[in-house]
Amino acid sequence: MHDDKAKKPLAPLRGRSFSWPSAALKISLIYCFFSLLWIFLSDSLLEMMVSDIRILTFLQTVKGFGFVFLSTLLIFSLTYFYTKKMHSAQTHLRTLIDTIPDLVWLKDADGLYLGCNRKFERLYGARESEILGRSDYDFVDTELADFFRRHDRAAMYADKPSINEEQVKYANDGHTEILETIKTPMKDESGRLIGILGVGRDITLRKQRETDIKVLTQALEQSPVSVILTDPERRVSFVNRAFEDTSGYPAHQVVGRTMEFIDPQSNAPEIVEQIRDHLAAGKAWQGEIKSRRQNGELYWEYAYLSPVQTEEGEVSHLLVLKEDISLRKQQEQQLKHQAHFDALTELPNRVLIMDRLQQLIRDAERNQEYVVVMFLDLDDFKKVNDSMGHDVGDLALIEAARRLSGAVRGGDSVGRLGGDEFIVLAGHFSQKEDVQVVADNILERFRRPFDLGNREVLLTTSIGIAIYPSDGDTQSELLKNADTAMYQSKEQGRNRYAFYTDALNQSISRRLQIEGYLRGAIERGELMLHYQPQYDVSSQRVTGVEALLRWNSPELGQVGPDEFIPIAEQSGLILPIGRFVLQTALAAAKRWIELDPDFKLAVNISPAQFRDESLVSFLQEELAKHQYPASRLELEITEGILMRGGTQVEETLAALHEMGVCLSMDDFGTGYSSLSYLRKYPVDELKIDRSFVNEMTVDESDRELVNAAISLSRGLGLRVVAEGVETAEQLQALKELECGVVQGFWLSEPVPQEHIGKMLERQARLPV
Numbered sequence: 037m038h039d040d041k042a043k044k045p046l047a048p049l050r051g052r053s054f055s056w057p058s059a060a061l062k063i064s065l066i067y068c069f070f071s072l073l074w075i076f077l078s079d080s081l082l083e084m085m086v087s088d089i090r091i092l093t094f095l096q097t098v099k100g101f102g103f104v105f106l107s108t109l110l111i112f113s114l115t116y117f118y119t120k121k122m123h124s125a126q127t128h129l130r131t132l133i134d135t136i137p138d139l140v141w142l143k144d145a146d147g148l149y150l151g152c153n154r155k156f157e158r159l160y161g162a163r164e165s166e167i168l169g170r171s172d173y174d175f176v177d178t179e180l181a182d183f184f185r186r187h188d189r190a191a192m193y194a195d196k197p198s199i200n201e202e203q204v205k206y207a208n209d210g211h212t213e214i215l216e217t218i219k220t221p222m223k224d225e226s227g228r229l230i231g232i233l234g235v236g237r238d239i240t241l242r243k244q245r246e247t248d249i250k251v252l253t254q255a256l257e258q259s260p261v262s263v264i265l266t267d268p269e270r271r272v273s274f275v276n277r278a279f280e281d282t283s284g285y286p287a288h289q290v291v292g293r294t295m296e297f298i299d300p301q302s303n304a305p306e307i308v309e310q311i312r313d314h315l316a317a318g319k320a321w322q323g324e325i326k327s328r329r330q331n332g333e334l335y336w337e338y339a340y341l342s343p344v345q346t347e348e349g350e351v352s353h354l355l356v357l358k359e360d361i362s363l364r365k366q367q368e369q370q371l372k373h374q375a376h377f378d379a380l381t382e383l384p385n386r387v388l389i390m391d392r393l394q395q396l397i398r399d400a401e402r403n404q405e406y407v408v409v410m411f412l413d414l415d416d417f418k419k420v421n422d423s424m425g426h427d428v429g430d431l432a433l434i435e436a437a438r439r440l441s442g443a444v445r446g447g448d449s450v451g452r453l454g455g456d457e458f459i460v461l462a463g464h465f466s467q468k469e470d471v472q473v474v475a476d477n478i479l480e481r482f483r484r485p486f487d488l489g490n491r492e493v494l495l496t497t498s499i500g501i502a503i504y505p506s507d508g509d510t511q512s513e514l515l516k517n518a519d520t521a522m523y524q525s526k527e528q529g530r531n532r533y534a535f536y537t538d539a540l541n542q543s544i545s546r547r548l549q550i551e552g553y554l555r556g557a558i559e560r561g562e563l564m565l566h567y568q569p570q571y572d573v574s575s576q577r578v579t580g581v582e583a584l585l586r587w588n589s590p591e592l593g594q595v596g597p598d599e600f601i602p603i604a605e606q607s608g609l610i611l612p613i614g615r616f617v618l619q620t621a622l623a624a625a626k627r628w629i630e631l632d633p634d635f636k637l638a639v640n641i642s643p644a645q646f647r648d649e650s651l652v653s654f655l656q657e658e659l660a661k662h663q664y665p666a667s668r669l670e671l672e673i674t675e676g677i678l679m680r681g682g683t684q685v686e687e688t689l690a691a692l693h694e695m696g697v698c699l700s701m702d703d704f705g706t707g708y709s710s711l712s713y714l715r716k717y718p719v720d721e722l723k724i725d726r727s728f729v730n731e732m733t734v735d736e737s738d739r740e741l742v743n744a745a746i747s748l749s750r751g752l753g754l755r756v757v758a759e760g761v762e763t764a765e766q767l768q769a770l771k772e773l774e775c776g777v778v779q780g781f782w783l784s785e786p787v788p789q790e791h792i793g794k795m796l797e798r799q800a801r802l803p804v
């Protein structure tokens with residue numbers, strides 16, 4: 037391999053004469069032929085023509101000069117002709133080598149450059165003449181030069197062309213290329229190895245494309261979306277892993293087979309048709325479809341079907357992308373369900389019920405029928421929730437929903453509006469009277485106690501009924517009016533139903549008006565207190581007063597507390613109002629207690645105030661602020677508060693008692709008048725309701741009841757106050773029954789604050 041000849045550098049590619057031997061031979065032979073011809077012909081001819089030896093000698097000399105001249109001319113012509121021909125052949129070859137976009141070089145067996153083309157010059161940043169006779173080690177780092185050398189040798193040893201890839205950096209401008217290099221061992225005519233011819237082709241772009249295709253293939257393969265590629269006849273040529281995983285079909289079972297993209301059995305015919313039409317027209321289609329897994333299970337997919345076109349516009353493939361959207365569909369279903377159904381009871385919620393009502397109204401309008409809207413509210417549900425906990429409250433709501441659903445006909449709807457409010461919609465009534473049957477049926481079902489976590493609780497419902505078209509012709513109007521009627525049934529004593537009426541509507545409007553104007557009445561200074569004196573029967577002196585709230589509304593005029601206090605109760609306004617009353621009354625009574633240390637201030641406390649957990653601390657603060665003795669304050673509470681009972685009520689009562697605040701049971705005799713409350717709770721006073729006092733002089737039984745109340749109080753050591761004394765006879769009768777304290781219009785109506793001071797100052801006595 038390493039022979040001496042091979043080591044000798046060959047002429048560079050530029051200027052090398054690869055046809056020189058044959059051209060030289062041709063010239064020599066032609067010259068030889070013509071010379072010999074000349075010699076033979078010219079001498080014979082001269083000898084034939086000239087006999088004179090001198091002339092012959094002269095002519096031969098001339099002929100010799102002529103021969104030299106002609107042969108010189110011939111040699112020049114031939115050399116010129118062949119040199120020109122060779123040069124042009126070389127130039128062509130050179131141009132060819134320099135023009136091809138590949139790198140071309142020739143190295144001897146020792147790795148010394150024998151020639152290279154222009155592109156190669158750029159690689160090493162040197163002229164060919166500077167490269168010749170030098171090796172790669174003179175131009176690139178050792179590692180790369182070793183690499184080149186290794187591959188050169190491999191090709192030479194193998195004695196056949198070898199291909200390898202290499203990355204090179206051009207010395208002229210620093211850019212890099214990936215080359216596919218073909219190294220071919222070069223031999224001379226005798227078959228001796230001269231060296232190695234290298235051709236390096238820039239495959240950077242091809243490589244980049246290959247990488248791109250690889251990445252794309254990997255991306256398709258790893259894509260979470262199912263990818264299917266088919267030919268125009270729907271024969272599958274590729275499916276990715278997501279397709280296999282989602283559909284359950286392994287690739288080998290589908291590739292090569294014809295595939296339908298949509299299952300006509302599971303999808304709407306119009307969708308199937310749409311897809312077929314689109315694809316037939318060479319158009320893309322996208323949308324939701326139902327697909328079937330290999331195991332037969334149906335699932336939702338979002339599909340994108342698109343014809344793939346060649347540059348010429350021919351459909352070469354169909355690309356199908358599909359995403360499993362079953363989970364999203366399921367969530368959508370859930371959301372839809374949540375948007376329309378109550379999570380606890382599974383009943384339709386307000387949105388759906390309003391929708392159904394609208395539908396019922398439309399049907400009823402067409403068929404000249406009635407639609408019934410029943411608004412239901414569970415009575416005392418709050419009590420269940422508060423006393424037994426929300427979990428039990430939830431059980432009660434579920435059971436109520438079950439009972440309501442069982443009480444209506446198949447086509448009727450039961451819904452939950454929220455909290456303990458339900459709605460029943462019943463259509464197709466031809467006469468209003470039938471409505472009562474449904475309402476009675478519902479009430480009947482609530483008569484049985486609810487079994488709530490090992491406790492039996494009686495939970496009734498109040499129903500308000502509005503009927504289309506007489507009570508409204510829109511859903512919202514009917515619902516509002518049914519709600520209004522429901523309040524009416526609550527007020528009428530609960531566990532009953534009430535029909536909506538116009539009068540009812542008016543009373544509700546008034547109620548709403550009052551509530552509206554009552555808001556901010558304190559801040560606007562519209563509320564004030566009057567005080568009604570209470571007289572001690574034995575001393576005949578004013579011993580105390582009852583604080584009574586007055587509201588002078590600029591818009592509504594004087595509104596009585598018996599009208600606005602219940603509204604304040606229901607709207608929650610009673611809390612700030614109640615605080616205002618206590619603060620104002622304590623501020624006024626502070627002066628009165630200075631005039632009479634035994635003076636007693638009575639203030640009405642409503643149930644909502646009593647449920648307010650800050651009542652005790654508020655009172656403590658106010659009593660301290662006004663330096664008013666707790667024992668001189670009396671809170672008038674109704675039996676209702678005690679009836680509701682519960683831990684909070686008991687704790688508040690105990691705390692008030694502890695503070696020394698007196699408790700008076702107001703309106704005694706009108707409610708259940710359960711004597712057990714008097715034993716159970718720390719009550720200090722009974723206030724006999726004015727309805728008994730009013731009648732006691734005309735009705736013996738009322739007199740007896742008053743007598744009984746007084747005796748009971750005496751027996752239990754309680755103070756007794758008779759209210760509503762309107763006549764001298766009534767006062768006399770109470771005196772006879774030895775009633776302790778009296779109060780009433782005959783003695784004094786509720787009066788402004790300044791009157792009380794004057795009364796106390798002049799030590800006003802009972803009118804005789």
Ligand SMILES: Nc1nc2c(ncn2[C@@H]2O[C@H](COP(=O)(O)O[C@H]3[C@@H](O)[C@H](n4cnc5c(=O)[nH]c(N)nc54)O[C@@H]3COP(=O)(O)O)[C@@H](O)[C@H]2O)c(=O)[nH]1
Binds near residue numbers: 584782
């Ligand atoms: N929670 C609060 N309730 C209050 C407050 N102020 C008043 N009220 C309650 O409103 C109801 C109506 O009160 P009012 O119109 O003030 O009537 C009181 C007296 O004016 C009336 N009364 C007194 N004597 C007579 C009489 O001889 N005849 C007659 N027809 N009425 C009379 O009785 C009402 C006082 O009743 P009572 O409270 O039961 O002692 C009423 O229920 C008030 O409690 C308040 O600030 N907070």
